[in-house]
Amino acid sequence: MNAPNAISPAPAPSLLATLRFRLIDLVRGTNTLELLDTLRRQQYESPEKLEAQAGLARTRYLEELRTLPMFSAVRSFDELPVTNKKFINAHREELRNPHYKGKVVRKKTGGSTGEPLVYYTSSDTQSYLWAGLLLSWEVAGYRLGDPVAFLSGSSLSGTGMKQQAYYALLNVRIFSAFDMSTAAMTQYAESIQSGGYRLIYGYASAVHRLACHLNATNTRLQHRLRGIVCTAEMLTPAMRKDIERAFGVPCYSQYGCNDAGVSAFECENQQGFHLLSMRCHTEVLEDNRLVATDLVNRAMYMPRHDTGDLVRMSEQPCSCGRGLPLIAEVLGRQNDVVVDPRGNAVHSEFFTHLFREDARIERFQVVFDDRTLTVNLHGASLHAAQLEAQCEAYRQRILASLAFDELRFVCNEPFVTQANSKHRFIIRRPAA
Incomplete structure (x- = not known):
């Protein structure tokens, strides 16, 4: 193993950048800057030292967990059941810590199964979320306060006024992955060329689609980018090659599952994901499923x-x-970009965010081909007779971004399954 001096210390940020981040920390009740400094040091500690620190965190977690009635008899992680979205949604209030008096942040996510999850996080969790993200950006050449282009949906960027203020302080501009039409991508490219951005961060499939647009039109931008970080989906070698060809800078992948406390990033070697083991306890089951516990x-x-x-x-x-544990490969995380017959496209997260606040919709699936897009909604209160009226607003929103010959809404019909029996909420049917 090489000595830690293989990586030089991160450049000192400007006073303005530091003040901006400290203001964000003050408003959010987080300590991102201090934690980022800690993570910069900890990542190079020995695996043995990191595991000892993680062991202490696991012990503390179990002691606190046993204060909840449903886990009072638990003595080790092995005795705990594997939990999922259905379990957490059903026992949400029972899982909350009655002794926690700090700031609580409500989160809602659709995730890869299309089933919404509502959960709560602490300010420490938010600190780790952002510190881990900034650490992954630094591998790509990011320096605190640099302008960043976000190619994403609201799961990364948020849409409220408070979120917009945060991103202004972060020096971030949002480019919507929910509109990947040719006209939009041409505009994105022009803005990236003229905006002085040092980093692009976004959904892997969305960044790749923009890269393919640039390559297909033989467009080469004159930009100030140092690197690109992709997230939310697997970044395949072919996708990385296309992106690096389009922009002429290194492209890295970042992997996370915030509800489970997972935060991992590629280093300069691009040979896997370094897992922030100080934040979470991870287990890989016999079927390669990743099970994780947010210790923070x-x-x-x-x-x-x-x-x-x-x-x-x-x-x-x-x-x-x-010295961090290394995830060699993420084997099963790939969403589709939904593309209509005219070439308009949206990232699959468009649908997750479209439906996630509707309590009537418990799960959903979107299936499309070259002609038809079918939205299959599941929920006890959904009935076929009233579905068209109930979904009119959704229909109009989808039609504003996509133009299929036929847009169908159905309810409580069997989901389309795949060979591995894993439910996917976006499926592209092959052309007939």
């Missing part, structure tokens, strides 16, 4: 949470010198 979240306990992802851990340390 004291607002709500979600032990042994099934992430829905399949991974393979590396048995060898990375030559970069980091």
